[in-house]
Amino acid sequence: MRIALGASLGLAAFLGLTFAALADTVTTLPALPPKDVSWSFDGPFGHYDRAALQRGFQVYKEVCSACHSLNRVAFHTLDEPGGPGFTEAQAKAIAAGYKIPDEPNDQNKGQLYDSSGNRVTRAGTIADYFPPPFPNEPAARAANNGALPPDLSIIEKARAGGASYVFSILTGFGQTPPAGFTVLANKYYNPYFDGRNISMPPPLTDGSVTFSDGTKATVEQEAQDVVTFLAWAGEPKMEERKRLGFGVIAFLLVFSGLLYLSYRKIWHDKH
Amino acid sequence: MSGPSTYEPQSGFTRWLDTRLPILRLAHDTMTTFPTPRNLNFWYAFGAILTAMLGIQIVTGIVLAMHYVPNSTMAFDSVENIMRDVNYGWLLRYMHANGASFFFLAVYVHIFRGLYYGSYKAPREVLWILGVIIYVLMIITAFMGYVLPWGQMSFWAATVITNLFSSFDQLSHLVNPHWNVGTTIAYWIWGDFGVSNATLNRFFSLHNLLPFVIAGVVGLHIWALHVPGNNNPLGIDVKGPQDTVPFHPYYTVKDLWILSMFLIVYAVVVFYLPDILGNPDNYTPANPLVTPPDIVPDWYLLPFYAMLRSIPQKLFGVLTLFGALAILVFIPWLDRSYVRSARFRPVFKIFFWVFVVNALLLGYLGSQSVDATFFGTGIPDVLLARCATAYYYAFFLLIMPFLPLFETTRPLPATIATAVLGNKAAE
Numbered sequence: 001m002r003i004a005l006g007a008s009l010g011l012a013a014f015l016g017l018t019f020a021a022l023a024d025t026v027t028t029l030p031a032l033p034p035k036d037v038s039w040s041f042d043g044p045f046g047h048y049d050r051a052a053l054q055r056g057f058q059v060y061k062e063v064c065s066a067c068h069s070l071n072r073v074a075f076h077t078l079d080e081p082g083g084p085g086f087t088e089a090q091a092k093a094i095a096a097g098y099k100i101p102d103e104p105n106d107q108n109k110g111q112l113y114d115s116s117g118n119r120v121t122r123a124g125t126i127a128d129y130f131p132p133p134f135p136n137e138p139a140a141r142a143a144n145n146g147a148l149p150p151d152l153s154i155i156e157k158a159r160a161g162g163a164s165y166v167f168s169i170l171t172g173f174g175q176t177p178p179a180g181f182t183v184l185a186n187k188y189y190n191p192y193f194d195g196r197n198i199s200m201p202p203p204l205t206d207g208s209v210t211f212s213d214g215t216k217a218t219v220e221q222e223a224q225d226v227v228t229f230l231a232w233a234g235e236p237k238m239e240e241r242k243r244l245g246f247g248v249i250a251f252l253l254v255f256s257g258l259l260y261l262s263y264r265k266i267w268h269d270k271h
Numbered sequence: 272m273s274g275p276s277t278y279e280p281q282s283g284f285t286r287w288l289d290t291r292l293p294i295l296r297l298a299h300d301t302m303t304t305f306p307t308p309r310n311l312n313f314w315y316a317f318g319a320i321l322t323a324m325l326g327i328q329i330v331t332g333i334v335l336a337m338h339y340v341p342n343s344t345m346a347f348d349s350v351e352n353i354m355r356d357v358n359y360g361w362l363l364r365y366m367h368a369n370g371a372s373f374f375f376l377a378v379y380v381h382i383f384r385g386l387y388y389g390s391y392k393a394p395r396e397v398l399w400i401l402g403v404i405i406y407v408l409m410i411i412t413a414f415m416g417y418v419l420p421w422g423q424m425s426f427w428a429a430t431v432i433t434n435l436f437s438s439f440d441q442l443s444h445l446v447n448p449h450w451n452v453g454t455t456i457a458y459w460i461w462g463d464f465g466v467s468n469a470t471l472n473r474f475f476s477l478h479n480l481l482p483f484v485i486a487g488v489v490g491l492h493i494w495a496l497h498v499p500g501n502n503n504p505l506g507i508d509v510k511g512p513q514d515t516v517p518f519h520p521y522y523t524v525k526d527l528w529i530l531s532m533f534l535i536v537y538a539v540v541v542f543y544l545p546d547i548l549g550n551p552d553n554y555t556p557a558n559p560l561v562t563p564p565d566i567v568p569d570w571y572l573l574p575f576y577a578m579l580r581s582i583p584q585k586l587f588g589v590l591t592l593f594g595a596l597a598i599l600v601f602i603p604w605l606d607r608s609y610v611r612s613a614r615f616r617p618v619f620k621i622f623f624w625v626f627v628v629n630a631l632l633l634g635y636l637g638s639q640s641v642d643a644t645f646f647g648t649g650i651p652d653v654l655l656a657r658c659a660t661a662y663y664y665a666f667f668l669l670i671m672p673f674l675p676l677f678e679t680t681r682p683l684p685a686t687i688a689t690a691v692l693g694n695k696a697a698e
Contacts, residue, residue: 256535
């Protein structure tokens with residue numbers, strides 16, 4: 001049974017490839033290099049733009065989080081130095097807005113499932129992590145035509161091109177594919193994505209969020225903000241790192257200078 | 272160690288200790304009065320730099336091991352936990368991961384310096400061989416460390432490298448077609464039928480052990496250095512006290528100064544470009560079902576990777592790779608020239624610099640995808656890699672033994688002192 005299924009799948013794939021070849025079109029092309037974008041967090045003195053982090057968090061929460069998890073980010077980091085700069089009360093309120101699977105306790109009497117078989121939940125606390133949108137990988141794939149939306153916690157470190165790559169993907173939709181390129185079923189054309197057939201539908205539209213600070217929510221603006229937020233999510237200690245690095249290098253420069261003077265003094269009669 | 276000890280205990284306690292365990296005498300003779308050629312240049316500081324890097328790797332590694340979990344389902348998460356929740360965990364990890372790169376950068380400078388000044392020649396053959404052993408141990412340790420974060424590149428690099436051993440099947444098949452010696456070795460290394468949790472566990476264990484083995488061999492290396500004493504840029508023997516200075520303070524201050532400048536470059540990478548030497552794919556958790564399009568090792572192993580890929584036959588490719596390391600052991604006997612330093616060998620000097628460029632070229636070729644052409648010129652990379660591999664071997668097997676038959680070397684100075692001080696030596 002399984003062999004027959006495998007064979008018929010193989011045959012279908014083979015026929016599919018053959019027809020693609022007959023139709024003289026391609027379904028895969030190399031990606032364009034990411035757009036050249038400059039970021040507030042670039043360079044040795046770069047830091048995250050707080051307002052962009054807060055707006056970016058809103059974009060993640062209201063748009064991206066429908067499909068993408070952010071498993072490695074804890075709510076308590078939202079009010080930590082170098083982060084989006086929420087107050088502790090705001091971070092607690094954000095956490096409380098999420099439902100987290102409950103642990104066994106007195107209230108649920110150790111029963112982790114209610115009478116309908118659903119997992120018992122509680123309001124999130126500041127110690128919790130962003131909960132995923134899907135309970136498991138098959139559920140995520142089933143809801144996305146078989147594609148798995150990747151976790152976004154370290155997405156910008158996991159992609160060549162980093163922040164600019166993610167920005168290019170988010171703003172790279174809506175272009176006309178070159179002649180002879182076939183966009184596959186349930187896929188979208190995005191020239192910055194490897195192969196250019198991407199499973200993610202265009203996630204951002206003008207006005208897909210309403211920013212409370214009055215910033216106009218264009219696709220570019222939303223993309224820029226959420227990319228800043230995801231850069232922080234992947235590298236939350238960046239500002240501390242750059243600050244410490246400045247001190248370390250300044251020390252080493254002075255230290256090297258003193259050592260050089262000592263070297264000159266000690267060696268002055270030996271050359 | 273070379274020459275009689277000049278140590279004189281200054282207090283009652285040190286006199287007492289000296290007749291029981293002369294450890295202060297050892298320290299005094301090796302690190303204070305040790306007569307060192309007065310003409311050692313910038314490149315000789317890399318021995319001290321390597322010692323410092325080994326120290327940094329061991330200290331950061333021990334603390335990282337307190338937080339890391341060697342389990343295939345938890346390793347990746349534990350590394351991210353170190354980056355986010357451990358105090359200064361990001362610093363420890365970036366120092367350690369980039370420390371490996373700077374360790375190798377320093378060891379390559381050290382090795383090329385030894386090749387240029389002929390530091391492997393008699394009476395320093397054992398010193399050189401111990402260095403080769405340290406280098407091979409460093410490669411094994413670094414490779415295992417690269418596997419530990421259990422990202423995509425960790426997993427697939429481990430798969431590619433450990434599978435090299437399965438090519439030895441072709442050798443045992445010559446004897447008996449049922450003997451799969453290579454596959455058996457691979458299973459033994461994996462502890463499973465593929466790279467798995469068992470592999471990760473043993474790599475973690477060995478990654479903890481090997482640095483201390485390296486430290487031990489470094490001790491032997493320094494011991495072997497202190498018997499004949501340092502070679503020097505002129506490659507001539509020390510003839511008397513006028514040729515040397517005591518190690519302390521002359522070389523302690525010079526080594527510290529150069530080490531400090533080296534650490535500036537290291538700090539720039541650790542604090543401002545911490546991921547520049549890494550592969551983005553290693554920030555995706557290992558997935559045995561998804562092979563990355565290009566599997567590449569870290570930069571310091573790329574020349575050997577290029578050699579491996581340039582040979583179309585797997586067993587021969589593996590032997591070429593291992594041979595490229597093994598040949599280093601025989602260099603003291605392959606080089607037939609009586610003149611040590613390339614300063615006095617005008618033709619060898621050219622071949623040496625071509626060898627350096629050739630090694631860099633191999634590194635570049637190893638970083639490109641297999642079917643690439645050289646900067647779009649239409650010359651296939653694989654063809655260039657074959658030529659570069661041939662030159663690598665030819666440098667050791669043809670140029671080193673046979674060049675001295677044709678080369679006219681330049682006259683050597685009488686002593687280090689006359690070369691360094693000129694007329695002042697007579698005063």
